[in-house]
Amino acid sequence: MTFTETISSLLPISGPIADFIGGAVASLLIISFLMSLVAVSGIWGKRKITAAFTDRIAVNRHGPFGLLIIVADAVRLLSKELIVPDGVDRPAWDLGPLVMTSSALLGFAVIPMGDLFGLNLQIADPQAGLAYVFATASIASVGLVMAGYSSNNKYSMLGGLRAVAQNLAYEIPLVVTGVSVVLFAGSLQLSEIVAAQGETLVSLGGVAIPSWYAFVNPFAFILFMIANLAEVGRNPFDVPEAPTEIVAGWQTEYSSVYFVLCYLSEFIHIFLGGAIIATIFLGGPAGPFLPGFVWMVIKILGVYLFTQWCRSAIPRVRIDQLIEIGWKGLLELSFANLVLTAVIVGLL
Amino acid sequence: MSLEEPSTPELDTGETLEGVDYDALESLLGEYAIGRESHVNAEAFVVRPDEVQAALELLRDEAGFDHCSCVTAQEYEDRYESIYHLRKYDDPTQEVGVVVPTTKDDPVSESANEVYRTADWHEREAYDLVGIEYDDHPDLRRILLPETWQGHPLSLDYDQEQPQVVEFAEHANPLREDHAADAQSDTMFLNIGPHHPATHGVLHLKTTLDGETVADVESDIGYLHRCEEQICQNGTYRHQIMPYPDRWDYISAGILNEWAYARAAEDMADIDVPEYAQVIRTMSAEMCRIASHMLAVATFALDIYGDFTAIFMYAMRDREVMQNLLEDLTGQRLMFNYLRLGGVAWDLPEPREEFFEQTRDFLDELPGKLEEFHDMITSNEIFQLRCVNTGVLDPETAKSYGATGPVARGSGVDYDIRRDDPYGYYDELDWDVVTEDGCDNYSRVLVRMREVEESAKIIEQCVDLLEEWPEDERNIQSNVPRTLKPDADTEIYRSVEGAKGELGIYMRADGTDKPARFKIRSPCFSNLQTLPEMSQGEYIPDLIASLGSLDIVLGEVDR
Amino acid sequence: MGTTMKHALGGETFTVEYPEETPEVSPRFRGVHKFSQERCIWCRQCENVCPNDTIQIVTDDQRNGEQYNLHIGQCIYCRLCEEVCPVDAILLTQNFEFTGDTKDDLAYNMEQLKNVPWYKDIDPLASREPDRSGWVGEGEGEVDYQ
CATH class of the missing domain: 3.30.460.80 (NADH:ubiquinone oxidoreductase Nqo5 subunit)
Known part of the structure; x- marks a missing residue:
């Protein structure tokens, strides 16, 4: 039973209206959770993590451990003046951040977030779940182009164009690597994929190592991690923003609430990337002792930590090198991986 | 110089074994x-x-x-x-x-x-x-002052009181060119700067892009012009000029700059410097060089990595040690004002042992720290991918543009004033001039990092010397008249090896206690000229990297 | 990447939590000036040596001091005034903490200069005393007392 069905079954009515209300409430809960996750890890966690890597202290004046910086930052960002530059293409400029944020949020509709107090927190579990996630996540690049092109700023435009080039170069390896997992699991349905990883791979001294696909096919896992870094635009692949080169790329002209939306979309994208990785490679919400939901969040944050680590330690590649890595390196490797997987799965 | 050099080198016209005929x-x-x-x-x-x-x-x-x-x-x-x-x-x-x-x-x-x-x-x-x-000058325009400026400020009949009222409409509109561009044209005009995260100050690069490729780049400088030459012309030789060199290259290279003035003025007025003071000068100057190169490496990494990353902070941390030492020695962290004509302002801080110990601690830790930098920067594959063979400056071009310092040495030009035209205590010490033949951004970074090692060697030897210096011979200043009035029409051009290259001072005396003309030959000014040569035909990120590898300080470019 | 992780786990920080933990300032550090009217002989050497005319002295026709103004926002902290002062009437304390709402707030007059506090109660004169001997006499040149 999915989260939506659980909620609608609690309602005194049934039928499409109940389904709708159930879906809305479920989404609202998940979105609120994601927002608070972004607030904690994006505003406070990011500072602390970066500071740890760079031998600094970071925020510690606002409340315990500086946690109240979240409130301060929210007030600061939301109360700033929204500056609309001269000559922006208004509808596209307004829609850009919305498209980006919503595309990332949509992806979470099908992610199996695990159990909490006996509740299954997956909002929906369609047959083509994985395809859906990839599809929604890619809508973001449309938002990037809209933002970059409509800002009437050359830096934004360069950023927008870079974003498209980058997403084209990395989307394909990402999806193809994802498909190799589908071959193993034999299903696109995310709950099925998670379930398929539940079996024990090997038992070492009584400790059962589950057949997570990260263990079954580490090669695909590494490929996917790299492609995912590019997909969410983090170092070494943060060329669409590239602060030292093109100022802030596509988000140069955004301020105030729109900037918050851009910021939000970036972090939710990282989390979505983390959720996809957790789901298809790390056994989803599986894990000992703790509830599945907690494990899921831990895994997502683990991927987030990895992106932040890369950010403080790896140089950014040049746009042409990035595209070269994408088309000449990752694409070939991901197809090789796919063929190999197909052969192995066929033989088994 | 290679070993196969014939024992009697071929001499140019007018060159004798002793010097110039x-x-x-x-x-x-x-x-x-x-x-x-x-x-x-x-x-x-x-x-x-x-x-x-x-x-x-x-x-x-x-x-x-x-x-x-x-x-x-x-x-x-x-x-x-x-x-x-x-x-x-x-x-x-x-x-x-x-x-x-x-x-x-x-x-x-x-x-x-x-x-x-x-x-x-x-x-x-x-x-x-x-x-x-x-x-026949290809492009004779104003360079430091705005194009609308009236008069020439260093000419004798310039009226300083004359208001420079310029109507807004008369100012050059940086965007106009863009709109005037042919609609069919494939290129795009992009202003990088004056406010841009990677220009290391207020520098304006007028860039013409063909896609992401740089078709043409022109630097527009002068945003930080502070009339430093004129300030010096209004100061007395003895005291009032010395505080200002700190402010030319303000990125902790102060003592190196002060030495440029000190060397020129001392040679002009025939002032001796006690040997003890020369050793202190040498040591403190190399400390400045380390601090300055640390920052150069840090900001270069910043340009390549793209965020305030670990390397930047680690380099800052190490530079901080150097700055604390310099603070103990000179009393200030950046604007040292430590050198005096004929010596230095202060002897080493008491207790001397503590100062030596701190310096030695830093020197002992330095190899480990540099190892860390090499781990993170130079041996990183992506870093190499970005820097090797980008921003190539061949030796001939470098010479023709008058490039000096790490920029020239990164192009294989073996030129270091400390060795070739020795001053201070450098010729008594054992150290090497670092050159790299790569001519690219990578070599320039390597040169800086290896120069830090050489500077550390120099400091170590200076500390040894200072420790053993007999107590009654610690003369930090020679006796210099309170008012210096060099003979009229004495002219001198002297240079030292600053952090960024050859820092030269030209002075002409007119018989008063202030110079009649004070000209600063800034290494960054000449080095920055090479930027178009390095970056044409490359990508924007390479342009940024090349700019970072030049390690310019706009305070020194614009003076 | 390994190096950065090592630093992250090392947990050491090198930054200073400023207001709670004030940095160690060298006794030679040059901060805001402190003026002593008892010592001053109004010889005006500091005013003459100041490279950017930060010090302004007003005396009456008997050369008795009336005003001693110093714009601490304009000052470049070169310490030349302290260096030329024959009686240590003007000293640079280690105090680096000064604020003002406007530039005018930083134009200190004699009273304000007298009231500048010592930083952590360090009197810099003691630490600088050994170096007084390093300051050279008049030499052969013209002596420019008035």
Whole structure:
């Protein structure tokens, strides 16, 4: 039973209206959770993590451990003046951040977030779940182009164009690597994929190592991690923003609430990337002792930590090198991986 | 210099084993030389304003003066004068000046741009500040002051009170060019700066892009022009000039800059410096060099990595140690004002042992820290991918643009004033000049990192010397008159190896206690000129990387 | 990457939590000036040596001091005034903490200069005393007392 069905079954009515209300409430809960996750890890966690890597202290004046910086930052960002530059293409400029944020949020509709107090927190579990996630996540690049092109700023435009080039170069390896997992699991349905990883791979001294696909096919896992870094635009692949080169790329002209939306979309994208990785490679919400939901969040944050680590330690590649890595390196490797997987799965 | 060098090297015309034979140079110049002047640093030949190119070409091709170090322009009561300070990359002690006088009513002189590419900006500056016009100059515009400026501030009849009222409409609109561009054109005009995260100050790069490729780049400088030359012309030799060199290259290279002035003024007024003070100077100058190179590496990493990443903070942390030491020694963290004519302001801080111990601690930890930097920067594959073979500056171009310092040494030009034209205590110490033949961004970073090691070596030897220095011979200043008045018409051009390259000072005395002309030869100014050569045809990120690898400080470029 | 992780786990920081933990300032540090009217002989050497005319002294016709003004926002902290002062009447304390709402707030007059506090109660004169001998006499040149 999915989260939506659980909620609608609690309602005194049934039928499409109940389904709708159930879906809305479920989404609202998940979105609120994601927002608070972004607030904690994006505003406070990011500072602390970066500071740890760079031998600094970071925020510690606002409340315990500086946690109240979240409130301060929210007030600061939301109360700033929204500056609309001269000559922006208004509808596209307004829609850009919305498209980006919503595309990332949509992806979470099908992610199996695990159990909490006996509740299954997956909002929906369609047959083509994985395809859906990839599809929604890619809508973001449309938002990037809209933002970059409509800002009437050359830096934004360069950023927008870079974003498209980058997403084209990395989307394909990402999806193809994802498909190799589908071959193993034999299903696109995310709950099925998670379930398929539940079996024990090997038992070492009584400790059962589950057949997570990260263990079954580490090669695909590494490929996917790299492609995912590019997909969410983090170092070494943060060329669409590239602060030292093109100022802030596509988000140069955004301020105030729109900037918050851009910021939000970036972090939710990282989390979505983390959720996809957790789901298809790390056994989803599986894990000992703790509830599945907690494990899921831990895994997502683990991927987030990895992106932040890369950010403080790896140089950014040049746009042409990035595209070269994408088309000449990752694409070939991901197809090789796919063929190999197909052969192995066929033989088994 | 390679080992196969013949024992009697082939000498250029006018070169003897002892130095320069000016009589031979005079006969080489023949009728081009219409007069001869004697400056403290070298002889100078007077050349007619319409024969500059021919004379300079002779000196470059026949006599081997391949380095146009500086172009100084000044106005006398009866004439304008441009002085080309020439020297050799192989041996900078061999110097010659070329003096080009022009009349007051028609201050036009031939441009040296054809012979030395570096003259391009130097002559623009001369035009801007003094008002001499140069024939055949490809692009004679103002360089430091705004294009709408009225008058030439260093000319004698300049009215400082004259208000510079410029209507907004008269200002050059940086966007106009863009709109005027042909709609069919494939290129895009992009202003990088004046406010941009990677310009290391207020620098404006007018870039023409073809896609992401840089088709053309032109630097627009002068945003940080603070009339430093004029400030120095209004200060007394003895005290008032010394605080200002700290503010030229303000990125912790203060003592190196002060030394440039100290060296020129001491040679001009014939002041001796006690040996003990020379050792302290050498040590503190190398501390500044380490601090400055640390920052250069840090900001370069910042340009490549793209965020305030670990490397930046680690380099800051190590620079901090150096700055604390310098604070103990000089009393200030950046604006040291530590050197005095004839010595230094203070002896080492008491207790001396503590200072030595702290210095040694830093030196002991340095190899480990540099190892860390090599781990994170130079041995990183992506970093190499970004830096190797980008921003290539071949040695010939570097020489022609007058590039010096790590930029020249990264192009394999073995040129270091500390060794080639020794001053201070450098010739008594054991250290090496670092060169790399890669000519690219990567070599320039490597040169800086290896120079930090060499500086550490120098500091270590200085500390050894200072520790054993007999207590009664610790003389930090020689006896210098309270008011210095060098003889009128004494002219000198002297340079030291600053953090960014050859930092030269030209001074002319007029018999008072203030210099009549004070000209700063800023290494960054010449180095920045090479940027178009390095970045044309490359991508924007490479342009940014090249700019970072030049390690310019806009305070020194604009003065 | 390994190096950065090592630093992250090392947990050491090198930054200083400023207001709670004030940095160790060298006794030679040059901060805001402190003026002593008892010592001053109004010889005006500091005013003459100041490279950017930050010090302004007003005396009456008997050369008795009336005003001593110093714009601590304009000052470049070169310490030349302290260096030339024959009686240690003007000293640079280690105090680097000064604020003002406007530039005018930083134009200190004699009273304000007298009231500048010592930083952590360090009198810099003691630490600088050994170096007084390093300051050289008049030499052969012209002596420019008035």
